[in-house]
Every structure is written in C-alpha cells, then in structure tokens.
Amino acid sequence: MLITFRLNGIPRRMDVDESMSLLWVIRDVLDLKGTKFGCGKAACGACTLLVDGQAVRSCSYPVKLAAGKEVTTIEGLSDGEILHPVQQAWVEEVVPQCGYCQPGFMMATVALLDQHPQPTDDDIDKSIVNICRCGTYYRMRRAIHRAAEIMSQSEKRNNL
Numbered sequence: 305m306l307i308t309f310r311l312n313g314i315p316r317r318m319d320v321d322e323s324m325s326l327l328w329v330i331r332d333v334l335d336l337k338g339t340k341f342g343c344g345k346a347a348c349g350a351c352t353l354l355v356d357g358q359a360v361r362s363c364s365y366p367v368k369l370a371a372g373k374e375v376t377t378i379e380g381l382s383d384g385e386i387l388h389p390v391q392q393a394w395v396e397e398v399v400p401q402c403g404y405c406q407p408g409f410m411m412a413t414v415a416l417l418d419q420h421p422q423p424t425d426d427d428i429d430k431s432i433v434n435i436c437r438c439g440t441y442y443r444m445r446r447a448i449h450r451a452a453e454i455m456s457q458s459e460k461r462n463n464l
Contacts, residue, residue, distance in 0.1 A: 309370045311336075312380025322368035326360070327351045329367045330377060338378035338407050342435075349434025352408035353377050359415035378407035381414065389458065390414050393451035401438035409434050413448050422452050 305322040308315065311334065320329055330336050330353070339362060342350030346361035353362050354376040355369075381388035387395070390413050400406045409432065416423055416431040423431070428448050436444070 305368065307367055307371050309372060310374045312376055313374075320367055322366060324367050325363050326353070326355075326365045326367045326370050326375070327362035330362065330375075336377055336379050340404055340407060342405065342408070347435070348405070349408045349412060350405045352411045352434060354411055354415060357415065357418055359412045376411070376414075378410060381410070388414070389454035390417070390447075390451040392454060393447040397443050397447040397450055399440055399443045399447045401440050405434060405436050405438075409436065409444055413444075413451060416448070417452055417455060421455065423448060 306317065306319050307322070307329075308317045310316065311330075316334065318329070318333060320333060327339060327341060330339050331341070339353050340350040341363060342348035344363050346364040349361060351361055351363040352359050354360065354374075355365070356373045357376075381391055388410075390410050394400070394406065394410060399409075412432050412434055416427065420427045420431070425445065428445055432444070432448070
C-alpha cells in the first residue's frame with residue numbers, strides 16, 4: 305500500500321505493508337534508529353514517538369494510521385545543533401544511564417509539556433508511564449521540570 309506522511313517535517317511516500325508497525329517503517333525502511341524497540345507490546349514506551357503531536361507507542365501502531373499525518377521522531381526534535389528544550393534538560397540533568405529508553409521518554413515528555421506546560425509531579429506520574437530498567441526516574445522528573453522552565457523562559461523572551 306502506498307503510504308504518505310510527513311516525517312520530521314519532510315514529506316515521505318513509500319510502498320509498504322499497511323499493517324507493518326510504524327516503528328519498523330521508521331527504523332528499517334527509513335533508517336532512523338533513534339526510536340527503539342523494547343517490548344513489542346506497547347507496554348514499555350521505548351518506541352514512543354509523536355503522531356500529530358500525540359505520544360504513540362509505535363511498535364503497535366500500524367503505519368496505515370499515520371497516513372496524512374505529521375510524525376516526529378527523536379531525530380526531529382533538535383534544529384541542527386540547537387537542542388529541543390527537553391533534550392537540553394536531559395543533558396543538564398544527566399538523565400541517561402544506559403540511555404536505551406530515553407528517546408521514548410523524551411518524546412512522551414514533549415507531548416506532556418504540550419498539554420501541561422508547567423506539570424506537577426502528579427501530572428508527570430500520570431502521563432509519563434514508560435519503563436526505565438536503570439531507574440533514572442528521579443532525574444527524569446527533574447529534567448521534565450527543567451524543560452518546562454526552559455520552555456517558559458523561551459516563551460517569555462519571544463513575547464518581548
């Protein structure tokens with residue numbers, strides 16, 4: 305089936321099996337390796353990316369559902385050398401240990417901050433339900449609050 309969608313702002317058109325998961329299209333067909341395979345059952349969140357701004361577990365998301373939509377992967381967050389505020393906060397707070405699950409956490413955080421620009425700890429607990437085997441949750445919480453702060457400061461500068 306011919307599928308067309310925008311990936312990180314770039315139109316993409318490919319002929320793939322419509323039931324193939326978006327994860328494998330991103331990783332194997334389009335060769336973007338930042339989105340990770342974890343459990344294959346949409347439970348762990350390692351494969352989280354954004355579809356029209358919503359966090360999606362791409363391992364169980366058929367590519368046909370992405371048709372006509374905007375898909376954003378971890379590779380699409382930064383603007384060249386300029387990190388997205390979530391990526392910047394992850395670096396500042398030294399979040400990753402092994403790092404495997406972190407792209408999924410960052411993408412889930414982008415979606416959270418879009419809905420809740422100043423999230424409470426409770427908002428974070430309810431929204432960020434990915435799994436980190438290294439247990440870096442306390443650093444992630446600090447990074448999420450830091451990213452919200454960076455985004456707020458940026459917004460204030462833009463409004464001056």
